[in-house]
Amino acid sequence: MKEKIALIFGNNAYASEIKKNLFEEYETIRIFTLKQERKTQEEKGDGEYFDLSDDWSELTERYDMQNSIAFCALEDDANNIFLCISLRASFEHLKIIALSSDKESAHKMEMAGATKVIPLVQTTADIIVDMLEKPITTHVLHNILYGKGNLKIAQIKVEDNNYFEGKYPSDIEWSRDHGVLVLSIMDEEMNSEFIYSSQAKHHPIKNGDIFVVVGYERDIEDFDKLIRSIE
Amino acid sequence: MFKRLIVDFFYFLQTSRSYQKTRRFFYNFLENDSYPHKKYFDAFMMMLIFISVATLIREVKHDIDARLLFFNYYIISLIFFTEYILRLWVTSSVSEIVIRHYENDSMLGKKLNLLATFYEVLRVKLRYILSIKAIIDLLAILPFFHQLRLLRIFILFRVFKLFRYARSFQILTSVFSAKKFEFITLFIFASIVIIISSILVYVMEAMNPASPINTLFEAFYWSIVTIATVGYGDIVPVTDGGRIVAIIVITAGIAVLAFTTSLVVSAFNEKLDEIRETKIVNNISSTKKYYIVCGYESIAQEVVKKLLNSKMEVLILDEDEERINQAKKAGYAALNFDPGSVESYKKLQLDLNTQVKAILCLRENDVENVYTALTIRSLSKEVYILSLVMQEINKKKLTYAGVNEILYSKELIGMVTREFVGQPVAFEVIHALRSEFTNINIEEIFISNHVLENFVYVKDLMSSMYRVVLLGVYKKKLERFFFNPIDSTILEEGDYLLVIGNSYFIQEFTKYLNKR
Structure with missing residues (x-):
């Protein structure tokens, strides 16, 4: 069986931060540096070179590209756009995450x-404004998202489970009975809805729905056992 | 003995708290433009001036109520007189002069030279008395002696006092004084033309019986009317010589008018930025909570936009003129001040501890951010500073510079990607919660004493009734967040509730908590 891979395109601080955060999920990480950026690459002595006109078919032969991921973190937005389009043309189901300097790009x-x-600019600005305007929320959500405390966020899929089958989310006392809070429910058509919206209120729980829950690690595990599958 | 008494008396004044407090109180009202309540005093004085002038106009053809006349001639004059004396008092300190002289003399082993001291006091006070503003103030008091009909006209001098109270008049004065040299040159040129043409036209016309110009005054009047391009036509030269003079004066008149117009326009243009700056500084000093953004590069531009969307007050400082112009074009309050200079903050007349919510060092240059942070810390130990860092290695330097929160955007982006890779749905949900574009929000609700009057325990909150979900309580004392708190959790002042729900329901829930 072919292994999945994380491809990082770019040789800059963003690329190295992305690399640092991928070790848990991906065993194989390959870094590609654009030939134009070769000078800096020589200083680091890391990764391989590529050209925007390269053919990527060799990757298909070696890796499971359906379940792989690519990060387009080149300095220049135009190059990044070109890279996205080349990757998409070669791999229909590849997850492509791109960094852009502005909204237009x-x-x-x-x-x-x-x-x-x-x-990049908008995300950084959002974080700054959140820190200033909602410091406690930012702190709590940051800890939940990046696992810096006991509180965790998890995606739990309902599979072959009769426990919730047919019930409505608003009928269940999530926090009292299970110690977790359900933030949203995503159904099989991949429509994510906040549990607080009226649409989610009228959505009967079915097999295949994904719950996004917040809770302490143990409670989440118990809750998971209850419905059997954790993603 | 007498000298000793004088020195003791002035030392007493200088050290007396109540005396200094009173003096400071009057100084603030009369002379300190940054004093927030001065504008009320100015408005009151302006109202007195308008009453005074309106009475003068009405009095020309109508009978005026005796009480109003009494108010106009005596009460207003008395108020102006009191103001004059108070200004004379607060503009310079006699006790400071006396003490300085005494200390200087005693250091040199001499006795206090009373005459020299008296001379300096007199000189300082006279300098004020002879200033144009003080003269106008004095003339505005003269209608008190209204029995002398001529002195009544001095009420008009009260109009000139408006210059003191209205800032726009002060700006106008500063605009003209900036071009003082050019205006003087123009005045001299116009005066020479007027004098020569008056004499010439008088010489040409006075001997002609058909000419209306018979006296030098008439010639002078004609010259001024002509050079000003007014041309009433009541007096016109009839001789050829007189008409030639008229041609010269008319030509000179056009030149004078064009020159004056261009002078005024250029003076305003040059001062425009300064006028705008003064306006911004005045607005800031009267506002309670400001965010100061140092630097206006790409991230700062986005931050400013978002803060303004959340109805926050923001002031941008950047030493780069181009970037500041960009901010001004976008309609933001921006000043071309160097955020790394102490002088900039002094000019702003801001109390950093009370009037500033946070200072954001958002230059995309670590050296500049460290420099700015140190400058701010040298002025205030308390103000909250947030700074960007471009290279991880410089994080520690910013901490040493006293920055409260450091943001390394690359690291944040790395964490964002990790979360997205690991749990994409959860990631999108959390980000949607924080986004302003969805109806479902996460909000912080402050627990004040007022809320505690009705709600003591978490179970009392009944959040589910309002269809909001209590994510948890942040306990201020413990600096800890309690997720999904049990019903018996006690609420305390300063705590925050973190609730999730439809923004409208959250609003209703907040109202319910704060009900009387």
């Missing part, structure tokens, strides 16, 4: 086939 990257675009 972000939109183009989405059009070029990126699965998720992270606009």
Whole structure:
């Protein structure tokens, strides 16, 4: 069986931070540096070179590209867009995450086939404003998201379970009975809805639904055992 | 003995708290433009001036109520007189002069030279008395002696006092004084033309019986009317010589007018930025909570936009003129001040501890951010500073510079990608919660004493009734967040509730908590 891989395109501080955060999920990480950035690469002595016109078919032969991920973190937005489109043309199901310096490029990257675009300036500005305006919320959510405390967030899939089958989310006392809070429910059509919205209120729980729950690690584990599958 | 008494008396004044407090009180009202309550005093004085002038106009053809006349001539004059004396008192300190002289003399082993001291006091006070503003103030008091009809006209001098109270008048004065040299040159040129043409036209016309110009005054009047391009036509030269003079004066008049217009326009243009700056500084000093953003590069631009969307007050400081112009074009309060200079904050007349919510060092340059942070820390130990760091290695330097929160954007982006890779749905949910574009939000509700009057335990909150979910309670004393708190958790002042729900329901829930 072919192994999955994380491809990081770019040779800069963003790329190295991404690499640091991928070790848990991906055993194989390959870093590609654009030939134009060769000078800096020589200083680091890490990774391989690539050209925007390269053919990526060799990757298909070696890796399971359906379950792999690529990060487009090149310095220049135009190059990043071109890279997104080349990768999408070669791999239909590859998860592509692209970094963009502004919203305009972000939109183009989405059009070029990126699965998720992270606009650097906007994301940093959002974090700054959140820190200033909602410091406690930011702190709590940060700890939940990045696992810096006992509190965790998890995606739990309902599979072959009769416990919730047919019940409505609003009928269940999540926090009292299970010690967790359900933030949202995503159904099989991949429509994510907050549990607090009226749509979610009228959505009977079915097999295949994914719950996004917040809770202490133990409670989440118990809750998971109850419905058997954790993602 | 007499000298000793004088020195003791002034030392007493200088050290007396109540005396200094009173003096400071009047100084603030009369002279300190940054004093927030001065504007009320100024408005009151302006109202007196308008009453005074309106009475003068009405009095020309109508009978005026005796009480109003009494108020106009005596009460207003008395108020102006009191103001004049108070200004004379607060503009310079006699006790400071006496003590300085005494200390200087005693250091040199001499006795206090009373005459020299008296001379300096007189000189300082006279300098004030002879200033144009003080003269206008004095003339505005003269209508008190209204029995002398001529002195009534001095009420008009009260109009000039408006210059003191209205800031826009002060700006106008500063605009003209900036071009003082050019205006003087123009005045001299116009005066020479007027004098020569008056004499010339008088010489040409006075001997002609058909000419309306018979006296030098008439010639002078004609010259001024002509050079000002007014041309009433009541007096016109009839001789050829007189008409030639008229041609010269008319030509000179056009030049004078064009020159004056261009002078005024250029003076305003040059001062425009300064006028805007003064306006921004005045607005800031009267506002309670400001965010100061140092630097206006890409991240700062986004932060400013978002803070303004959340109805926050923001002031941008950047030493780069181009970036500041960009901020000004976007309609933001921006000043071309160096955020790394102590002088900039002094000019702002801000109390960093009470008037500033946070200072954000958002230059995309670590050296600049460290420098700015140190400057701010040298002025205030308490103000909250948040700074960007571009290279991880410089994080520690910013901590040493006294920054409260350091943001290394690359690290944050790395963490964001990890979460996205690990749990994409959870990631999107959390981000949607924080986003302003969804109806479902996460909000912090402050527990005040007022809330505690009705709600003591978590079970009392009944959040589910309002269809909001209590994520947890942040206990201020313990500096800890309690997720999904049990019903018997006690609420205390300063705690925060973290609730999730539809923004409208959260609003209703907050109202319910704060009900009377």
